[in-house]
Amino acid sequence: MTETRNIPSGARASQAHLAAPAHTATTAEEQNAVERPARFPFPFAPSGWYQLAQQPDIMTGSVTPMHYLGRDLVLWRTELGEIRAAEAFCPHLGAHLGYGGTIEGELLTCPFHGWRFDTSGVNVQIPYSDRTNLKAHLTCIPVAVANGVVFAWHGSRGEPPGWEVPVLDESLDRSFVRVAGERVLIRSHVQELLENVVDVAHFQFVHHTAGFGSVELVEQGPMLRSTAGVVFVTPKGNVDGSVVSELWGLGIDIVRPKGILHAAVIFAVTPVKDGLVEAGYTFFVPKKHGTNEPTNLGRAMMADFSKQLEQDIPIWEHKAYKPSPALARGDGPIVAFRRWAYQFYGD
Ligand code: FES
Ligand SMILES: [Fe+2]
Numbered sequence: 001m002t003e004t005r006n007i008p009s010g011a012r013a014s015q016a017h018l019a020a021p022a023h024t025a026t027t028a029e030e031q032n033a034v035e036r037p038a039r040f041p042f043p044f045a046p047s048g049w050y051q052l053a054q055q056p057d058i059m060t061g062s063v064t065p066m067h068y069l070g071r072d073l074v075l076w077r078t079e080l081g082e083i084r085a086a087e088a089f090c091p092h093l094g095a096h097l098g099y100g101g102t103i104e105g106e107l108l109t110c111p112f113h114g115w116r117f118d119t120s121g122v123n124v125q126i127p128y129s130d131r132t133n134l135k136a137h138l139t140c141i142p143v144a145v146a147n148g149v150v151f152a153w154h155g156s157r158g159e160p161p162g163w164e165v166p167v168l169d170e171s172l173d174r175s176f177v178r179v180a181g182e183r184v185l186i187r188s189h190v191q192e193l194l195e196n197v198v199d200v201a202h203f204q205f206v207h208h209t210a211g212f213g214s215v216e217l218v219e220q221g222p223m224l225r226s227t228a229g230v231v232f233v234t235p236k237g238n239v240d241g242s243v244v245s246e247l248w249g250l251g252i253d254i255v256r257p258k259g260i261l262h263a264a265v266i267f268a269v270t271p272v273k274d275g276l277v278e279a280g281y282t283f284f285v286p287k288k289h290g291t292n293e294p295t296n297l298g299r300a301m302m303a304d305f306s307k308q309l310e311q312d313i314p315i316w317e318h319k320a321y322k323p324s325p326a327l328a329r330g331d332g333p334i335v336a337f338r339r340w341a342y343q344f345y346g347d
């Protein structure tokens with residue numbers, strides 16, 4: 001995980017999960033935390049696919065420690081190129097496999113006593129014993145590699161993946177260049193970030209867009225497609241267009257602006273722990289003819305997306321979640337979005 005933002009100590013997000021039984025509170029700060037209601041009335045990690053890494057960053061033979069989904073994890077890539085993820089602690093005596101673990105062929109070796117595990121987490125060798133240990137099984141996490149991004153499945157009730165990560169046509173098309181944007185840590189919740197997609201009224205005030213139109217929603221199980229009419233402000237004047245956002249669960253938003261250029265953007269949001277998410281873009285923009293470089297328009301679009309993310313962050317980090325908001329005509333379909341989002345929390 002690349003940390004690109006500092007999280008101030010004592011920030012609201014770090015207090016929210018201090019809500020411990022009252023008898024453990026010993027300081028004024030902890031008392032305050034106990035009395036503060038939870039910031040969000042739903043679990044921090046709904047079911048879904050979440051970005052763990054950019055595929056090119058995970059080298060063959062690497063073993064990488066990470067902390068996402070409230071857990072210590074390890075991500076490794078075998079010599080044949082298989083990428084796997086598991087809970088970080090060795091089932092033998094608990095070493096963190098991400099600190100000193102090594103790859104030999106298709107096997108992951110623990111740094112502490114040299115036990116070896118295959119790509120499904122099964123213990124296949126104990127160097128000082130003629131037997132393996134059937135109980136010593138790594139808790140593997142389903143991984144999908146798509147669009148050059150490594151995603152992990154999180155089942156909030158332990159359920160297996162409920163759908164596949166979509167593969168973008170633009171990711172297979174050599175006339176597009178793939179650019180990974182930086183990831184930022186934000187004190188918020190995945191649902192709060194993605195609610196912005198349907199909150200069309202905020203674009204005018206937070207992002208200073210010239211205008212916005214109505215939103216059309218199409219819902220298909222874990223997919224919610226929102227098409228919003230917008231007016232793009234360009235150096236050559238205003239252009240009528242739209243923004244199509246396809247949400248796949250609460251971790252993946254595939255955005256395609258229509259009207260000024262053909263491009264696709266994956267906005268991926270991953271729960272880190274209670275009150276903290278990591279978010280960022282993967283862009284697919286047209287190449288300048290005969291080069292591997294983005295066109296000027298592609299560059300401008302990427303800069304605009306990045307600027308919009310920066311503009312949203314102060315609102316996200318300080319807002320409260322209103323379970324029964326006071327809405328007006330002209331607000332986007334917030335309630336429909338929340339009803340759709342509810343499916344990812346289980347019962
Ligand atoms: S803790 Fe991993 S082999 Fe002993
Ligand atoms: Fe926004």
